[in-house]
Amino acid sequence: MYIDPNSGGMLFGILAALFTALSGVILAFSGRIRAYFAKQRRKARENEQTDEKTQE
Numbered sequence: 001m002y003i004d005p006n007s008g009g010m011l012f013g014i015l016a017a018l019f020t021a022l023s024g025v026i027l028a029f030s031g032r033i034r035a036y037f038a039k040q041r042r043k044a045r046e047n048e049q050t051d052e053k054t055q056e
Contacts, residue, residue: 026033
């Protein structure tokens with residue numbers, strides 16, 4: 001099986017572009033992502049507190 005020597009360079013170029021795009025999306029939406037997880041943590045804490053109050 002023959003693999004063209006430039007295939008590695010092309011693969012690296014594609015992976016670099018994908019990594020850059022993914023990093024850009026994460027950076028652009030980092031505030032929303034952080035807010036989502038903060039909201040989930042808040043809900044979990046509130047559920048724990050209500051569970052503790054009902055057990056008393």
